[in-house]
Amino acid sequence: MVVEPTSRQQPRSKAAKASKTTLRAGIVGAGIAGAHCAGTLAAAGWDVDVFDKARGAGGRLSTRRLEQGWATLGTPFISAKRDPFRSQLREWVRQGWLAPVRGDIWQGRATVSWAQAQMQNHYKPTIEPSQLVRQLLGNARLHTLTRVAALQPRTLILENGQALGDYDCIICSVPIPQAIPMLDALSLLRERLGDVRYRPIWSFLMRWEGGPAADVIKFDDHLLNLAVRQTSDGPGLWAVHSSHEFAETYLEASFEKASTRAASALMDLLGLPWPVEVEAAHLWRHARPETSVGGFWLGDRENHVALIGDGIAGVGVERAWESGLRLAQALIQSKEELAV
Ligand SMILES: Cc1cc2nc3c(=O)[nH]c(=O)nc-3n(C[C@H](O)[C@H](O)[C@H](O)COP(=O)(O)OP(=O)(O)OC[C@H]3O[C@@H](n4cnc5c(N)ncnc54)[C@H](O)[C@@H]3O)c2cc1C
Numbered sequence: 001m002v003v004e005p006t007s008r009q010q011p012r013s014k015a016a017k018a019s020k021t022t023l024r025a026g027i028v029g030a031g032i033a034g035a036h037c038a039g040t041l042a043a044a045g046w047d048v049d050v051f052d053k054a055r056g057a058g059g060r061l062s063t064r065r066l067e068q069g070w071a072t073l074g075t076p077f078i079s080a081k082r083d084p085f086r087s088q089l090r091e092w093v094r095q096g097w098l099a100p101v102r103g104d105i106w107q108g109r110a111t112v113s114w115a116q117a118q119m120q121n122h123y124k125p126t127i128e129p130s131q132l133v134r135q136l137l138g139n140a141r142l143h144t145l146t147r148v149a150a151l152q153p154r155t156l157i158l159e160n161g162q163a164l165g166d167y168d169c170i171i172c173s174v175p176i177p178q179a180i181p182m183l184d185a186l187s188l189l190r191e192r193l194g195d196v197r198y199r200p201i202w203s204f205l206m207r208w209e210g211g212p213a214a215d216v217i218k219f220d221d222h223l224l225n226l227a228v229r230q231t232s233d234g235p236g237l238w239a240v241h242s243s244h245e246f247a248e249t250y251l252e253a254s255f256e257k258a259s260t261r262a263a264s265a266l267m268d269l270l271g272l273p274w275p276v277e278v279e280a281a282h283l284w285r286h287a288r289p290e291t292s293v294g295g296f297w298l299g300d301r302e303n304h305v306a307l308i309g310d311g312i313a314g315v316g317v318e319r320a321w322e323s324g325l326r327l328a329q330a331l332i333q334s335k336e337e338l339a340v
Contacts, residue, residue: 031059034173036324039138048140058130069232103215110271175286176311200247211270296326
């Protein structure tokens with residue numbers, strides 16, 4: 001797609017004359033890290049463009065629309081270890097967008113035994129998880145279906161070759177293995193990333209009859225990890241997450257092959273007499289980082305580029321959210337100078 005220049009994207013001299021004080025950020029990725037950074041900067045008066053290759057915001061908190069509702073193949077739960085994310089969760093609970101995980105939680109497998117389990121301090125979105133991310137964007141402009149191919153000093157290069165320049169800060173919030181190919185012109189930043197490995201997860205939407213009357217099932221198994229009942233499309237639909245080992249084995253497998261293996265593993269685990277129906281499947285190649293760079297963000301002060309997200313700050317929604325916040329706060333305080 002071609003991104004039309006807005007008045008703020010005109011050559012700097014013209015735009016600067018119009019408003020010397022408005023700072024501009026170009027952000028790659030509308031997951032929770034990028035969206036929170038974008039919304040925080042926009043609330044402080046920055047002019048913010050966010051580019052995502054997907055159809056909408058959300059990233060690993062994105063939503064699958066169904067005929068009668070929605071389901072999530074990504075993050076099922078959100079938890080907070082500390083402030084400020086605790087306050088954010090309280091606010092989302094107050095808005096009615098998040099609720100504590102309650103109900104029947106079972107752990108085990110049919111051939112051994114089931115035990116009741118607990119998930120303390122875990123919350124489940126009651127609205128589409130992508131909407132939580134969407135609202136974090138605030139007044140930032142979201143450009144969907146727009147893949148960024150490369151980062152250069154103060155400049156983003158889109159997949160179609162279009163260069164969008166003159167930003168006060170470029171912020172990249174994609175998983176590190178997806179960021180590295182964009183950093184050819186920023187070798188110092190690239191070198192500081194080291195080797196951050198992500199582990200994959202296959203997620204499936206499945207229906208079955210029988211099995212324990214549960215809302216969440218944690219499997220004692222090396223192939224499947226978790227099943228979470230999806231409530232917005234009637235009670236019979238579940239999101240089932242594979243183990244990392246399963247996803248590594250079936251990394252290059254077709255949807256059909258991975259689904260067939262997962263369905264048969266599930267029948268064994270639940271002791272089901274009837275076949276399992278698989279409605280959708282998604283491979284998250286970069287589901288969770290095994291290691292991270294450390295800190296909340298990594299900046300290249302000279303070139304005005306910074307990286308955020310769970311590959312920098314550590315695994316999980318809380319760390320990703322906080323990395324976006326911390327970078328935005330540092331930028332607001334230093335007025336475009338990346339304090340590294
Ligand atoms: C199946 C699964 C289960 C999980 N379970 C949990 C859990 O229970 N609890 C928990 O805390 N965490 C969980 N996580 C991890 C959690 O989802 C992530 O840590 C967090 O969402 C990362 O957010 P992010 O903003 O850093 O990255 P992302 O959400 O990955 O956002 C990156 C965005 O960048 C976009 N993008 C990538 N490349 C480009 C490009 N070239 N141009 C433009 N856009 C691009 C992507 O489309 C995406 O929207 C789970 C993850 C998965 C996949």
